[in-house]
Amino acid sequence: MRGRGGWYGGRPRIEGSMSALDSVQVKNLARGCAFDLAGITTAEPPDEAGYFAEWLAEGYAGEMGYLYGRRAELRADVRTLLPSARSVICLGLLYNTPPPYSTRWSAEDRGWISRYAWGTDYHEVMRARMEELVRRLRALATFEWKICVDTSPVLERAFAQRAGLGWIGRNTCLINQQIGSWIFLGEILTSLELEPDSPAPFRCGVCRACIDACPTQALVPTGKDEGPDYALDSRLCISYWTIELRGPIPEQRREQMGPHVFGCDICQDVCPWNRRAPVTAEPAFVPRAATPPLEALASITEEEFREMFRSSPVRRARYSGFLRNVLVAMGNSGDAKFVPALETLSQRDDPVVREHALWALQRIRLPQAVAS
Ligand code: SF4
Numbered sequence: 197m198r199g200r201g202g203w204y205g206g207r208p209r210i211e212g213s214m215s216a217l218d219s220v221q222v223k224n225l226a227r228g229c230a231f232d233l234a235g236i237t238t239a240e241p242p243d244e245a246g247y248f249a250e251w252l253a254e255g256y257a258g259e260m261g262y263l264y265g266r267r268a269e270l271r272a273d274v275r276t277l278l279p280s281a282r283s284v285i286c287l288g289l290l291y292n293t294p295p296p297y298s299t300r301w302s303a304e305d306r307g308w309i310s311r312y313a314w315g316t317d318y319h320e321v322m323r324a325r326m327e328e329l330v331r332r333l334r335a336l337a338t339f340e341w342k343i344c345v346d347t348s349p350v351l352e353r354a355f356a357q358r359a360g361l362g363w364i365g366r367n368t369c370l371i372n373q374q375i376g377s378w379i380f381l382g383e384i385l386t387s388l389e390l391e392p393d394s395p396a397p398f399r400c401g402v403c404r405a406c407i408d409a410c411p412t413q414a415l416v417p418t419g420k421d422e423g424p425d426y427a428l429d430s431r432l433c434i435s436y437w438t439i440e441l442r443g444p445i446p447e448q449r450r451e452q453m454g455p456h457v458f459g460c461d462i463c464q465d466v467c468p469w470n471r472r473a474p475v476t477a478e479p480a481f482v483p484r485a486a487t488p489p490l491e492a493l494a495s496i497t498e499e500e501f502r503e504m505f506r507s508s509p510v511r512r513a514r515y516s517g518f519l520r521n522v523l524v525a526m527g528n529s530g531d532a533k534f535v536p537a538l539e540t541l542s543q544r545d546d547p548v549v550r551e552h553a554l555w556a557l558q559r560i561r562l563p564q565a566v567a568s
């Protein structure tokens with residue numbers, strides 16, 4: 197699941213009065229800080245604030261309770277986060293790496309980790325660059341600011357679209373015409389009055405590739421004449437099950453997970469705008485773990501999990517959840533070589549691990565019995 201709640205960066209900094217800095221200077225400085233995309237928009241709430249409220253009301257957020265309540269109110273208007281905010285500097289960092297792509301890959305004894313989690317946790321990389329950008333801006337002007345990276349309650353894709361970085365595709369990702377959708381986003385809310393960029397036009401056209409490719413039909417039509425024509429029902433999404441959901445994965449969904457042990461890239465892998473996406477030069481995003489062997493993952497201890505994914509987004513799934521995902525992938529492989537490991541894991545104290553190991557054993561031994 198992309199987009200989470202929570203702050204990343206402490207309280208707003210208060211500095212003296214505003215002074216003039218123009219948008220071109222800001223974007224040039226952003227490029228100097230090695231951002232691939234930079235654009236400016238106002239701090240006014242985007243139209244998507246209304247769509248987001250409807251999305252929550254439909255129940256599409258599943259059990260992601262942190263998206264509701266006070267956090268939803270904060271998300272509706274960034275000026276609740278920084279009352280002096282006049283502009284939002286939207287930034288993008290490419291993380292695309294060379295193949296494999298999930299739709300052109302198969303190895304029954306390995307698990308798939310989502311592309312964004314192959315390297316070092318991007319929050320650290322983005323934040324360091326954004327702090328450097330603020331430092332450079334402060335050398336030229338005084339202003340108030342707040343850095344937001346993913347975990348802040350900000351409708352970041354909506355601001356990025358309005359700042360001209362790209363459009364929100366039917367797969368719900370932000371897509372840039374030149375570099376595709378493998379992009380990390382961040383925002384600097386600022387009291388600076390900056391000339392806004394033009395919003396990026398919607399360029400999906402009549403394409404439906406992501407909708408057709410989604411193995412769980414998680415991209416659902418909104419049925420509305422205005423606003424987005426498709427929405428993500430997280431309750432049906434592999435990314436949600438493998439990253440956000442705590443406890444057992446609904447049994448009738450497990451088969452659809454295939455080899456995914458953390459996240460899912462299918463609706464981006466099939467997007468034509470990613471066919472010629474350039475590859476990042478950022479060393480932090482060089483893959484450390486992409487398709488690890490399932491047997492090795494199933495045998496790691498909690499301590500080894502913490503060490504292995506110390507600075508990786510994978511740690512969000514937590515040990516029990518990650519092991520649960522690995523067990524489902526083992527069951528889906530149908531490979532009898534996993535039986536001894538599964539028998540051992542079926543003796544674990546953790547009831548979620550135990551139950552998923554038993555399910556995987558049954559799926560390998562009696563595939564027809566557990567097929568939905
Ligand atoms: S393709 Fe994967 S990530 Fe995309 S909506 Fe479907 S299940 Fe979710």
Ligand code: SF4
Binds near residue numbers: 404463
């Ligand atoms: S696959 Fe097609 S419909 Fe889906 S996001 Fe990409 S261009 Fe849009």
